[in-house]
Amino acid sequence: MKWSVIVIPSLEDAQLTPILRLGAGACAGIIAMSATYPMDMVRGRLTVQTDQSPRRYRGIFHALSTVLREEGPRALYKGWLPSVIGVVPYVGLNFAVYESLKDWLIKSKPYGLVDSSELSVTTKLACGAAAGTVGQTVAYPLDVIRRRMQMVGWKDAASVVTGDGKTKAPIDYTGMVDAFRKTVRHEGIGALYKGLIPNSVKVVPSIAIAFVTYELVKDILQVEFRISD
Incomplete structure (x- = not known):
């Protein structure tokens, strides 16, 4: 068999509207x-274990096997619905804000920040950070509800969620709306934003770096390689 490499010139990116960017990012x-x-669900439980909570999980695989054995396969997808809903503002807004902000800077060149059709790495980092801040802030309440729903079925998880180490009543949510209602009723609207700042310190820079890396890889891969016989 004879192998050859066919080099296909890269195509110019199609002009996407913010809505199309939002949809594409959300679907991805x-x-x-x-x-x-399932790995995220297990990570959530491992993360919130404290001295006040039962030390039930020794690691990822022990947590997976324990949840499967005691709560069933569906338990690995608790909180999936708010996660899906949260993807739209989170991932979608990240892509939409980043690309739209980048296009605006190139076209408008405000305050002399951009003097060519190519943004600097620093400017791209700033665009990524802005996109991450918007997406993170809008979607964060859904992330809080997702984490709380992941705790349902875990013995004595209520003391972990509330952080007081004293609550003995089991957590019981009939669904996403019920979780929102009970959280706001018992702890106030501010509970939906618990941990936003420390989470942003981690998430916003990572999103900025991810977008810059994405741009660099696109620049490097100017051609597509395909192997044919």
């Missing part, structure tokens, strides 16, 4: 999130 996020959700 939903697929990726759904594929890895």
